[in-house]
Amino acid sequence: MWCRVFAINEAVPAAAEIVEHLRGCGRPVEARADTDEQGWFHLELTGADGVYLLDVYGSDEGIRDDLNTWAAWLEENAGDQAIRWMQHVIGTRRLITLRREDLGDDAAARQFCHELARWLAQQGDGVYQIDGEGFFDSAGTLLAAEPA
Numbered sequence: 001m002w003c004r005v006f007a008i009n010e011a012v013p014a015a016a017e018i019v020e021h022l023r024g025c026g027r028p029v030e031a032r033a034d035t036d037e038q039g040w041f042h043l044e045l046t047g048a049d050g051v052y053l054l055d056v057y058g059s060d061e062g063i064r065d066d067l068n069t070w071a072a073w074l075e076e077n078a079g080d081q082a083i084r085w086m087q088h089v090i091g092t093r094r095l096i097t098l099r100r101e102d103l104g105d106d107a108a109a110r111q112f113c114h115e116l117a118r119w120l121a122q123q124g125d126g127v128y129q130i131d132g133e134g135f136f137d138s139a140g141t142l143l144a145a146e147p148a
Helices: 015-024 064-077 079-090 107-123
Strands: 002-007 030-036 039-047 050-058 094-100 127-130 134-136 142-145
Touching (some): 015 030, 050 107, 064 079, 079 142
Antiparallel strands (some): 002 094, 050 094
């Protein structure tokens, strides 16, 4: 299962902030981060229900085609709000991907992804997408469901 957070601001929470947030939600995790001068770019979170991998990409890192693909998906699936959410995705400054290492897809993994993606979207003035479900705003409200 994959999840993507489309943040329109440059801010990405520090790895320690992510760990603190998750622990505050009752999810004890340990983190290992790969960093550069801009902060973490790969984060491995190990908790009771598995290992989750996060990667962050800037809009200047060759993700434009991916953003355009997601915008086109929204054009087809977001109804009367399509233009708004397409513009949001096209304006993404930071894309954060999240997946469970074993690519497992169970209720615990989906709940973890929703909790973390929602919080990351709030931090980045963003929206998030979860494979098999659709796009959500930073409050967790479904914006566009994936067709069954």
